[in-house]
Amino acid sequence: MLAACGGDPGAWAEIVDRHLPTVNRVARSYGLPRQDREDAVQTVWLNLNQHLPRLHHPHLLRAWLIRVTGDVCGRQRDRLRKLVPVDPHRLVAESGSALVPDVEDVYLRKERHAELYQAIDALGPTDRRVARHYLDDSPGAVPLSHRTTANERRNLLRRLRRSLDTTEPTKGVRDP
Amino acid sequence: MKDTEPGRVAALAAFDRSLDRARTAPTIVDSTPSLVPSRSEATTTTLCFHLGDLRVDLRLRAHGDLSSLSGLVIGDFDHVEVCLRRPEEHLRLFVRGDGAFHAEGLRRGPLALTMERPDRLPVVTDWFTI
Structure with a gap:
């Protein structure tokens, strides 16, 4: 040495x-x-x-x-x-949860969220209730089919779609 | 001779006594890439070396077979020269006034850095692999 x-x-x-x-x-x-x-x-x-x-x-x-x-x-x-190969489709699926959100994605999501709730607020009381049930994806929530009737859901979707169609197109991208 | 033992040529090539006078800045942080899936194709490793009044923070980003390196020398210096050492290769890096430096297109393999300041002993980091 x-x-x-x-x-x-x-x-x-x-x-x-x-x-x-x-x-x-x-x-x-x-x-x-x-x-x-x-x-x-x-x-x-x-x-x-x-x-x-x-x-x-x-x-x-x-x-x-x-x-x-x-x-x-x-x-x-x-x-x-720690270099975990990831299926690109899984990345898309996880983009809202495990991944660190992209600033632009967060902004667009917030904008779409605001637009959707604005449309829901314009609905009548029954539809508003059904829509809120519909959007309740909290872990403890019972299945949607237990909270609303099929007829209520059908009416809700039709009116909601019509309401969104009449909403002034603003900045951002609307869900297809 | 034991020429058949794998790695012998690389081990012999590691012999270099030119920096025996240098002080060694040990690694104090060595973070491996995160387990969280990422959209980015690059994986980032963070390293930190510390010796006395000098600290070097490094971010290594691997893009496929090549890597890039971004670093920052923190400490008391008016002028510092940073050299990227690889076996049988030395590359002097441009260091900005704030101590930041950058290198890209680096092939995989062992790597170390040397920092030289006027009237001071050179400082070498531990060897690490990219």
């Missing part, structure tokens, strides 16, 4: 030849894809090169390499685990 610190590439090669199988064995135990494993192993040797002047106990070098290899490979594995 002293010779390697002094700039002797032969001494470095000896360290590599003595400990590379151990480093590779530890890295392989993490089950990383080949390229990630190779990057991790190279990072271990770059770190050893950097820290070599501060390592004073050659008999602890093996343990140091095992620890650092574990750290580097563990980080690489965590990074890969």
